Amino acid sequence: xTADHPRPPPRRRFVLGRNELKGLFWQALxxxxxxxxxxxxxxxxxxxxxxxxxxTGFAFLGREAGMPISDxxxxxxxxDSYLWAFVVGVANTLRVAVIGIVLATILGTLIGxxxxxxxxxxxxxxxxxxxxxxxxxxxxxxxxxYVLMQALPAARAAWRPVEGVFLSNRGLILPAIPFGPPxxxxxxxxxxxxxxxxxxxxxxxxQQMRDGKPRPAWPFALGLIVVMPVAISLVLGVxxxxxxxxxxxxxxxxxxxxxxxxxxxxxxxxxxxSAFIAEIVRSGIQSVPRGQWDAANALGLRRSFMLRQIILPxxxxxxxxxxxxxxxNLTKNSSLAxxxxxxxxxxxxxxxxxxxxxxxxxxxxxxxxxxxxxxSISFFMNWYNSRIALVEx
Amino acid sequence: MTAxxxxxxxxxxxxxxxPGNPVLHWxxxxxxxxxxxxxxxxxxxxxLAKGIFSFVQWGIANAVWLTPTGDSSACRAxxxxxxxxxxxxxxxxxxxFGTYPFDxxxxxxxxxxxxxxxxxLSTRRALWRRELVYLWIGALALISLLMWGGVLGLxxxxxxxxxxLPVTLILATFGLAFGFPLGILVALGRRSKLPAxxxxxxxxxELIRGVPLVSLLxxxxxxxxxxxxxxxxxxxxxxxxxxxxxxxGAYLAEVIRGGLQAVPRGQYEAADALGLSYWRKHRLIILPxxxxxxxxPLVNTFIAFFKDTSLVLIIGIFDLxxxxxxxxxxxxxxxxxxxxxIFVAAIYFVFCFAMSRYSRSxxxxxxxK
Numbered sequence: 001x002t003a004d005h006p007r008p009p010p011r012r013r014f015v016l017g018r019n020e021l022k023g024l025f026w027q028a029l030x031x032x033x034x035x036x037x038x039x040x041x042x043x044x045x046x047x048x049x050x051x052x053x054x055x056t057g058f059a060f061l062g063r064e065a066g067m068p069i070s071d072x073x074x075x076x077x078x079x080d081s082y083l084w085a086f087v088v089g090v091a092n093t094l095r096v097a098v099i100g101i102v103l104a105t106i107l108g109t110l111i112g113x114x115x116x117x118x119x120x121x122x123x124x125x126x127x128x129x130x131x132x133x134x135x136x137x138x139x140x141x142x143x144x145x146y147v148l149m150q151a152l153p154a155a156r157a158a159w160r161p162v163e164g165v166f167l168s169n170r171g172l173i174l175p176a177i178p179f180g181p182p183x184x185x186x187x188x189x190x191x192x193x194x195x196x197x198x199x200x201x202x203x204x205x206x207q208q209m210r211d212g213k214p215r216p217a218w219p220f221a222l223g224l225i226v227v228m229p230v231a232i233s234l235v236l237g238v239x240x241x242x243x244x245x246x247x248x249x250x251x252x253x254x255x256x257x258x259x260x261x262x263x264x265x266x267x268x269x270x271x272x273x274s275a276f277i278a279e280i281v282r283s284g285i286q287s288v289p290r291g292q293w294d295a296a297n298a299l300g301l302r303r304s305f306m307l308r309q310i311i312l313p314x315x316x317x318x319x320x321x322x323x324x325x326x327x328x329n330l331t332k333n334s335s336l337a338x339x340x341x342x343x344x345x346x347x348x349x350x351x352x353x354x355x356x357x358x359x360x361x362x363x364x365x366x367x368x369x370x371x372x373x374x375x376s377i378s379f380f381m382n383w384y385n386s387r388i389a390l391v392e393x
Numbered sequence: 394m395t396a397x398x399x400x401x402x403x404x405x406x407x408x409x410x411x412p413g414n415p416v417l418h419w420x421x422x423x424x425x426x427x428x429x430x431x432x433x434x435x436x437x438x439x440x441l442a443k444g445i446f447s448f449v450q451w452g453i454a455n456a457v458w459l460t461p462t463g464d465s466s467a468c469r470a471x472x473x474x475x476x477x478x479x480x481x482x483x484x485x486x487x488x489x490f491g492t493y494p495f496d497x498x499x500x501x502x503x504x505x506x507x508x509x510x511x512x513x514l515s516t517r518r519a520l521w522r523r524e525l526v527y528l529w530i531g532a533l534a535l536i537s538l539l540m541w542g543g544v545l546g547l548x549x550x551x552x553x554x555x556x557x558l559p560v561t562l563i564l565a566t567f568g569l570a571f572g573f574p575l576g577i578l579v580a581l582g583r584r585s586k587l588p589a590x591x592x593x594x595x596x597x598x599e600l601i602r603g604v605p606l607v608s609l610l611x612x613x614x615x616x617x618x619x620x621x622x623x624x625x626x627x628x629x630x631x632x633x634x635x636x637x638x639x640x641x642g643a644y645l646a647e648v649i650r651g652g653l654q655a656v657p658r659g660q661y662e663a664a665d666a667l668g669l670s671y672w673r674k675h676r677l678i679i680l681p682x683x684x685x686x687x688x689x690p691l692v693n694t695f696i697a698f699f700k701d702t703s704l705v706l707i708i709g710i711f712d713l714x715x716x717x718x719x720x721x722x723x724x725x726x727x728x729x730x731x732x733x734x735i736f737v738a739a740i741y742f743v744f745c746f747a748m749s750r751y752s753r754s755x756x757x758x759x760x761x762k
Contacts, residue, residue, distance in 0.1 A: 027589040034593055041620040048619045119430045120423035121437050135745035136738045137700040140714055144734045151731075332605040339707055346607055359616045363608060371603045 045360070054357045067351050069343050071259040082352055089348035090369055096262065096344065097331040100269040104330060107270060108277025115282050126278065133275035139336055142268040146340045149260040155250055164244050166252060172263050173245045176256035182238040186229050193224035261342035265334065273330045277323065284319035316388050324381035328374050345369050452476045465725040477729040481736050484720040488737065491556010491711045497548065501559040504536045508562045516751055529570060552630050556711035558740065564637055564702040564712060569695060572641025579646035581675065584653055601643035606704050609636045614708040633705050641698055648690050652683035692752035696745050713737055
């Protein structure tokens with residue numbers, strides 16, 4: 001074919017072949033069935049709802065909720081609206097999911113590494129831990145922990161494993177620093193410092209790439225993450241006194257209280273998920289070929305440097321994708337809270353549903369909340385995954 | 394370089410004499426190879442000894458094993474010191490079979506045996522043929538007959554009286570038996586070239602996987618009556634079963650899709666070249682290979698799914714966990730829930746552990762060393 005006389009592309013006539021027709025037919029059939037089923041269910045629902053005098057729509061969210069929420073992160077009282085009750089529920093879900101993810105990752109990593117330990121006893125103990133927790137339903141474990149919590153002594157006879165820490169049937173009570181806007185501001189500066197440090201380090205690496213001179217990053221870290229927040233704290237005169245819990249009468253005053261429901265849910269989620277994370281971490285580390293360890297050793301690298309710069313980056317590529325689905329599982333599993341009466345978003349939606357009969361709206365809200373959480377976790381983990389993914393030359 | 398690689402591959406350790414006592418050598422190598430390792434070993438031994446000692450004291454030495462029927466006074470006396478295993482012989486019929494008529498409980502017991510036999514036969518590689526499908530259909534029909542009765546001189550037992558282990562096994566097995574074909578269809582749909590079918594499949598999988606099973610079960614128990622024409626209603630157990638089938642279908646579809654992706658292109662092209670139709674191509678060529686690829690993850694999904702059936706507790710269906718929880722409502726035995734939970738956990742553990750062993754042995758056989 002010559003370049004100066006390009007043949008005009010053959011005019012495609014609009015003719016459907018046999019295969020296209022078949023494809024169209026199947027699609028029409030499946031879509032037709034799906035639409036038919038949905039229309040049938042929808043019309044039934046509309047009739048049923050009007051028979052029960054329930055108006056569809058989200059107007060009920062503005063009404064007074066009237067349900068008590070005993071343990072919440074945000075201020076709430078039963079006179080608040082359903083909308084606010086939902087927000088409180090979402091906050092409760094996030095409170096258990098976020099802390100659970102952090103703790104499960106730490107515990108799971110420790111156990112995964114223990115399973116690979118040269119110490120026979122340690123690796124056996126870790127293996128038994130993983131096998132036992134993986135093969136028993138989470139709900140059963142949750143009920144078990146909750147029963148143990150309730151069997152703890154009363155507040156007056158609380159266990160005190162460490163000074164200032166109380167464990168009783170009122171939950172776990174810890175000493176805490178009262179947090180208000182000034183403390184938050186200082187913490188915010190530290191977070192900001194971290195972000196700036198991250199950029200500075202990146203710039204330092206770019207500089208090092210240019211002239212080969214290593215530049216220490218720690219002075220920046222010290223300045224941005226430690227000195228700056230401390231200075232601000234001193235200037236503003238923020239108080240950091242620790243508040244020690246004390247027993248007054250039948251209950252505790254001060255400190256941070258983790259209610260038995262929350263504590264049981266957290267323990268169950270963390271231990272159960274950590275067993276799965278341990279297996280992921282183990283297989284991730286095992287996936288790094290032996291030659292990589294040998295090569296790093298042959299270069300005479302320090303062990304910490306070797307783990308940080310050679311082994312971990314390769315292991316993480318295998319670890320991150322399944323870890324994402326564990327995080328999603330933990331978040332979804334937090335909805336088992338309803339079984340022990342911790343009021344997460346599912347539990348509150350369920351109460352709403354029973355009180356108002358707004359079934360479709362309540363379920364739609366649950367779905368919206370979980371889809372949002374799932375999508376944000378996936379989004380973050382996919383971003384992280386693409387950052388650490390293998391870059392082929 | 395060649396000089397090194399050409400060396401005969403005699404392990405050096407074999408030539409070196411083993412130092413002293415083999416037991417001491419093993420101990421040094423595996424438990425005390427370095428100072429931190431030695432410290433870990435000693436600490437762990439101390440912890441384990443303490444844990445095992447107190448468990449033996451609670452669970453065996455001070456435990457109450459048997460009491461006269463209905464009398465929990467011995468257990469109450471030992472409370473806090475020892476376990477009350479006597480609650481198990483007292484309540485096991487209720488925990489295992491729920492409120493099924495007492496004299497007819499051989500029927501659910503036989504069903505459980507049939508289920509286990511069915512699982513065992515399904516693991517035999519020699520039986521992985523079409524006949525296995527007929528075997529499943531036959532066994533499930535027989536189990537339904539046993540549980541419901543109403544014919545052959547068996548009295549009819551309505552499903553709201555079913556409970557305990559058979560219900561757990563029914564939910565899991567029927568969920569699987571219907572969820573698996575559904576999963577195959579959806580997986581094929583997700584890889585289809587037809588945009589409408591593909592997007593419907595994606596929508597279904599992502600919606601189901603995006604929300605917790607608890608909310609699906611709520612939906613089944615609360616919203617199902619709303620969806621149906623007035624006056625038409627189906628049983629609660631069946632509603633939960635439908636939710637579980639839909640749930641299983643979405644998760645299994647993703648596993649099967651992984652298997653489909655692992656089948657080399659050449660297999661598709663060869664099947665097309667033979668002029669096989671879409672369904673024959675998949676039934677004869679693609680699916681057998683695809684499913685074989687993903688058997689270990691499939692078994693893991695089954696395990697997860699078996700455990701997840703316990704969530705029906707939340708909507709009040711009498712599966713094994715719910716009967717256990719109900720058994721300890723009895724005021725006389727209220728304080729001994731830990732023992733009951735341990736008993737039920739052991740049952741779940743046996744099933745799941747057997748499956749995970751099986752999956753591991755399959756993996757060892759299929760992955761090249």
